[in-house]
Amino acid sequence: MSYPSKLIEDAVNEFASLPGIGKKTALRLVLHLLKQEPVKVQKFGEAVTKMRRDIKFCSNCHNVSDGDTCSLCRNPARDDTLICVVESIRDVMAIENIGQYNGLYHVLGGVISPVDGIGPDDIEIESLMKRIDGGEIEELMMALNPTMEGDTTIFYISKRLAGNNIRITTIARGVAFGGELEYTDETTLARSIATRLPYENYLVKK
């Protein structure tokens, strides 16, 4: 594709560098912006630049934050003996959205993945250990994705905490509500049978 203007070509290339956006979609977005008022497009550009430039990460849990520590860590109403360990900020948002969890978080910023060259030192494990050393944390709830890398990370953290008096839990895996047994994958179905619960628990949880 040849572009009628260098300016358009640059903008298309920038959009096309985003995940899931190809050259055609990028061009469509650029031509849409071309029809908007310059001041509106400037607002777009500035919001994006400003977001990256001014965003801070909580020095405690590594969640995004407008200040030095995030609003979740600062909130005295939250249970600071319970930490939910997640991979990314998006997981924090997903859990916060259900409005049921009242503990704190720890954002690892990734999972251990030897294939991709990501070791324990490349993610926020050391800072998690420091939080545990310094505080009265009683439980670590591991909410990592159920992949090999997620499981490796959980295993590594549990080894590091061996001998420590901390309860390590993982969120439950099983057949989703609304999911049908027939269409559930074998691993999930097998695990949901192996980790079956007494009926009383089922009633309570639901």
Next chain:
Amino acid sequence: MSYPSKLIEDAVNEFASLPGIGKKTALRLVLHLLKQEPVKVQKFGEAVTKMRRDIKFCSNCHNVSDGDTCSLCRNPARDDTLICVVESIRDVMAIENIGQYNGLYHVLGGVISPVDGIGPDDIEIESLMKRIDGGEIEELMMALNPTMEGDTTIFYISKRLAGNNIRITTIARGVAFGGELEYTDETTLARSIATRLPYENYLVKK
């Protein structure tokens, strides 16, 4: 969805204002940018802002341009007796991409659409008339989309030029190469029969 930071919320809202991008996709893009270097994100923001701020439109054909007139209008090798009338810049790019057309363009910036309140004065018809008055244009090739609005626009322009010694043509509509008769819509098939060509022409055009 609640966002952990006002900065993120603003950026998500800006992305979600683009066509075909919802809040979930917008968040995915913002979280992707959050992982990039600030200077890279700044480059993104500036390319977009700069594109809209510095872009010019050709005073002759209303195509986008880096200067006062576009590179197509300035090119002496192009046939200035033939003007291809299109709706948008994207159409110019599509036609230029095949590398077969050697005339000039006129970008209307829309088509007449009474339903949307777009009349002849809202698109670049007056400037087209001026080009025709002032120049040695022999043919207007209408390459508008085959919608009611496109047809109305062609009809309006042809009426305005009645008595003028200009040939008005439209690009051919018919069954696409590679298309199968069986799956062609009725209107297209009917028109391709009504406007059938002598076999000699078929050989030449192909």
